[in-house]
Structures are given as C-alpha cells and as structure tokens.
Amino acid sequence: MSDINYNGRVAIVTGAGAGLGKTYALGLAARGAKVIVNDLGGARDGAGSSSSAADLVVKEIKAAGGEATANYDSVATKEGGENIVKTAVDAYGKVDILINNAGILRDKSIMKMTEAEWDLVIAVHLKGTFCVSQPAFAVMKANGYGRMVNTTSGAGLYGNFGQANYIAAKMGIVGLMHSVHTEGAKYNIKCNTIAPIAASRLTEDVMPKEIFEKLKPEFVAPLVMYLSSEDNQDSDMIFNCAAGWYSRTAIMIASGTCIGDGKREVKPEEIRAEWTKISSLDDAKVISNVNDTFGYLTPFLS
Numbered sequence: 001m002s003d004i005n006y007n008g009r010v011a012i013v014t015g016a017g018a019g020l021g022k023t024y025a026l027g028l029a030a031r032g033a034k035v036i037v038n039d040l041g042g043a044r045d046g047a048g049s050s051s052s053a054a055d056l057v058v059k060e061i062k063a064a065g066g067e068a069t070a071n072y073d074s075v076a077t078k079e080g081g082e083n084i085v086k087t088a089v090d091a092y093g094k095v096d097i098l099i100n101n102a103g104i105l106r107d108k109s110i111m112k113m114t115e116a117e118w119d120l121v122i123a124v125h126l127k128g129t130f131c132v133s134q135p136a137f138a139v140m141k142a143n144g145y146g147r148m149v150n151t152t153s154g155a156g157l158y159g160n161f162g163q164a165n166y167i168a169a170k171m172g173i174v175g176l177m178h179s180v181h182t183e184g185a186k187y188n189i190k191c192n193t194i195a196p197i198a199a200s201r202l203t204e205d206v207m208p209k210e211i212f213e214k215l216k217p218e219f220v221a222p223l224v225m226y227l228s229s230e231d232n233q234d235s236d237m238i239f240n241c242a243a244g245w246y247s248r249t250a251i252m253i254a255s256g257t258c259i260g261d262g263k264r265e266v267k268p269e270e271i272r273a274e275w276t277k278i279s280s281l282d283d284a285k286v287i288s289n290v291n292d293t294f295g296y297l298t299p300f301l302s
C-alpha cells in the first residue's frame with residue numbers, strides 16, 4: 001500500500017499555534033498539504049491574542065520545506081470563521097480538510113460558574129466549530145470533497161467534575177458532527193470526532209508529571225491524519241486516542257422493552273417492574289439516524 005499523502009490538498013487547522021493543533025499542522029504539511037495555521041494566540045482561558053503562535057508554526061513548516069499560511073482570527077465568531085476559510089481560498093484556492101481543534105478552559109463547578117464563563121467556552125468550542133465548519137462546508141460541497149475532524153473530550157463524553165461549560169460544548173460538537181455527516185454525505189464530505197488525551201498547557205496541571213510526559217500529542221496526530229486522508233471512507237464516528245491507544249466510542253441504542261398496547265395508560269409501577277430491561281445496554285447498537293429509532297416502536301405503529 002502506498003503512503004498516505006495530502007499532495008494537492010488544502011487543510012485548515014484551528015488552534016494550530018500550540019499543543020495538538022501544531023502537531024497536526026506539522027504532520028499534514030510534512031506529507032504535502034498546504035496548511036492554514038489558525039491561532040488566536042490567547043491564554044489558556046481565552047484572554048488576549050497574539051500573532052506569534054501561528055507565525056512560529058508557519059515558520060517551522062516552511063523551514064522543513066512545506067507550505068503554510070497564518071491566520072489569527074478567532075473561531076468564535078461568524079466573521080472569524082469566514083475569514084479563516086477565505087484565507088485558505090485566497091492563498092490556495094480551496095479547502096479539503098478542516099480540523100476543528102481550537103479550545104480554551106474556564107473550569108468551575110456548576111454553582112460557581114458565571115454566565116461569562118459559560119458563554120465564552122460555548123462560543124470557542126461549540127459555536128467556533130460551527131463558525132468554521134459552515135463556510136468550509138460550502139467550499140467542500142462545491143468541490144465534492146471534504147474531510148472534517150472535530151474535537152470532543154472524554155470529559156464531554158463520559159463526565160468530569162467542574163467542567164459544565166466545557167462538557168456541554170464538547171457534547172454539542174458531537175451533535176454537530178452528525179449534522180455535517182448527514183448533510184455532507186452526498187458531497188463526499190466525511191466528518192468524524194476525536195477525544196484526545198495529550199500533554200499540553202490545557203492538561204499540564206491536571207495529571208502527574210510522569211503520566212503527562214508519556215501523553216505526547218504526536219500519538220494523537222496519526223489518527224487525525226488518517227481521518228483527514230482520502231483513504232478514510234468512514235464518517236460520523238467518535239474515537240478515543242492517547243499515548244498510542246486508539247478506540248472507537250459511540251452513542252448507542254438498546255432494544256429495551258415494550259409495555260402495554262400503545263393505547264392504554266402506562267403506569268410508573270410498570271416502568272419500575274421492567275427497569276432491568278429498560279436500563280439494560282446488553283444488545284445496544286449504533287444507529288445512523290433518528291428515524292431508525294422508529295424500528296423499535298413497530299409493535300405500536302403497525
């Protein structure tokens with residue numbers, strides 16, 4: 001089999017001035033992609049901005065013989081998202097790959113979280129993913145080709161203490177993946193989502209040093225690179241990845257049980273009596289569209 005390459009492909013990586021995004025940008029460029037290195041250059045909590053983070057990554061890509069252009073817009077506004085995509089179209093004529101990666105943290109427990117902390121984290125992660133995906137989708141649709149990789153988090157998928165804003169945003173991003181997948185399928189636009197764990201400024205104070213040092217972003221990049229390649233034909237999937245471990249995770253549906261005849265009242269006591277079957281995930285499987293849930297109701301619909 002031939003090596004994966006991105007010759008002739010144009011990639012946007014948001015938040016590519018540091019951490020995971022920088023690793024993706026370097027990896028894609030090293031294999032032939034022309035890369036838009038987007039980064040607002042702010043602090044870990046989203047405060048401030050600077051062009052130096054994106055500029056340094058562009059410099060590194062060019063020094064290694066690759067092609068890259070910097071963009072300093074925030075993903076969190078429609079105008080910013082449009083300008084990021086415009087930067088790619090102006091510089092290289094199209095967008096084939098979008099890695100929605102930019103992120104910040106403003107962790108607080110629910111009772112302590114302010115409206116501003118909620119709004120900013122939702123704006124950068126969830127709205128930001130939409131703001132860049134929408135104009136990128138338009139270009140990909142016109143060209144009949146697109147690969148998007150969104151970034152969720154284990155905290156969003158499985159829960160964590162003190163991150164309600166981040167967790168809600170990260171699950172919203174999974175929902176947005178379903179939309180891009182469903183609406184992009186006929187244009188050959190594939191959208192998948194990763195839940196990475198990696199050493200970066202976002203995680204430097206949340207894990208022991210010896211573990212932190214093993215969680216190199218370079219272990220996450222290969223999955224992102226495969227998902228953004230032409231070889232990848234899968235879409236609408238979620239993957240965990242960390243330290244060389246790669247695993248699919250999914251929202252699933254179990255067959256549950258049917259109570260009554262669809263006409264008579266169902267009593268809460270009947271729910272209690274059937275709780276083991278209702279709460280069981282024993283035969284759970286992945287479905288691809290909300291309409292597939294109707295298959296489980298057939299006894300009541302026929």
Ligand code: NAI
Binds near residue numbers: 104
């Ligand atoms: P990082 O802080 O090293 O990199 C994030 C980059 O995004 C920064 O360079 C920052 O300047 C940029 N950024 C922030 N707000 C922006 C905005 N509005 N517009 C454009 N750029 C902006 O963090 P890391 O760890 O590399 O995170 C990358 C993504 O991975 C984030 O979405 C994060 O939530 C996610 N993630 C990371 C995990 C980890 O273990 N590092 C765990 C789970 C998810």
